[in-house]
Amino acid sequence: MVMQSLQLDRVFRALGDPTRRAMLGRLSRQEHTVGELAEPFKMSLAAASKHIKTLEQAGLVRRTVRGRTHYCQLNPQPLADANDWLRSYERLWTKRLAALEAFLRHPEKE
Amino acid sequence: MVMQSLQLDRVFRALGDPTRRAMLGRLSRQEHTVGELAEPFKMSLAAASKHIKTLEQAGLVRRTVRGRTHYCQLNPQPLADANDWLRSYERLWTKRLAALEAFLRHPEKE
DNA sequence: CGATTGCATAACCATATGGTTGAATATATC
DNA sequence: GATATATTCAACCATATGGTTATGCAATCG
Numbered sequence: 369m370v371m372q373s374l375q376l377d378r379v380f381r382a383l384g385d386p387t388r389r390a391m392l393g394r395l396s397r398q399e400h401t402v403g404e405l406a407e408p409f410k411m412s413l414a415a416a417s418k419h420i421k422t423l424e425q426a427g428l429v430r431r432t433v434r435g436r437t438h439y440c441q442l443n444p445q446p447l448a449d450a451n452d453w454l455r456s457y458e459r460l461w462t463k464r465l466a467a468l469e470a471f472l473r474h475p476e477k478e
Numbered sequence: 479m480v481m482q483s484l485q486l487d488r489v490f491r492a493l494g495d496p497t498r499r500a501m502l503g504r505l506s507r508q509e510h511t512v513g514e515l516a517e518p519f520k521m522s523l524a525a526a527s528k529h530i531k532t533l534e535q536a537g538l539v540r541r542t543v544r545g546r547t548h549y550c551q552l553n554p555q556p557l558a559d560a561n562d563w564l565r566s567y568e569r570l571w572t573k574r575l576a577a578l579e580a581f582l583r584h585p586e587k588e
Numbered sequence: 589c590g591a592t593t594g595c596a597t598a599a600c601c602a603t604a605t606g607g608t609t610g611a612a613t614a615t616a617t618c
Numbered sequence: 619g620a621t622a623t624a625t626t627c628a629a630c631c632a633t634a635t636g637g638t639t640a641t642g643c644a645a646t647c648g
């Protein structure tokens with residue numbers, strides 16, 4: 369059930385680019401063609417196409433080809449896996465937030 | 479309150495490497511010196527030092543210098559920020575998981 | 589003082605990444 | 619069949635990344 373390390377590498381690296389995160393944002397609302405996904409950016413279609421390929425290899429995007437048009441949809445599973453990895457650190461940041469809250473409530477104790 | 483896009487880039491990219499994730503894992507349990515963090519890996523100290531610098535620039539590691547020794551500790555805040563970003567997609571994967579569960583319970587309906 | 593330790597920095601190398609343009613491919617349209 | 623559309627692919631370029639070894643430097647040890 370646990371995600372392979374190499375696949376987690378691909379997911380986190382795919383998320384480490386603002387163009388790709390923006391594409392995922394649009395796909396979270398609706399399916400889009402490659403052309404539609406590329407349109408908001410001022411890079412070439414070929415460059416956008418490479419970003420989509422990166423997302424696909426990370427498992428974040430599924431592609432369906434109908435005729436000459438490629439339809440992309442978001443596959444949220446790798447996001448859930450990345451979230452699982454992050455959540456194993458959750459107690460650390462909640463502990464810190466709790467300490468911050470306590471301080472804001474009773475600064476004299478610090 | 480929202481994390482800068484560029485900082486989110488740095489955090490996700492920092493997480494996209496197994497050496498750095500392993501370092502964070504150790505730091506989640508205990509503070510460590512640069513030498514201690516480097517020791518488990520079969521790369522040079524200089525290479526490990528660069529990874530630590532990357533983590534530091536992503537805000538994930540804080541360094542305290544005492545004498546000639548550098549002590550590193552985990553700062554979980556950027557992990558919380560990355561988690562916040564991911565959680566904005568949560569409804570998508572829970573919806574999908576719910577559908578899968580429903581199917582496993584009543585396969586005939588599919 | 590001299591040697592050793594803990595670490596950063598510099599120079600270098602190979603490969604990856606993110607972009608470009610131009611050509612190829614397949615499907616639609618006239 | 620000819621042309622237009624949707625997209626990939628190939629070649630190329632600049633910069634980033636992840637590694638190396640060698641060097642430097644401050645702090646500690648003997």
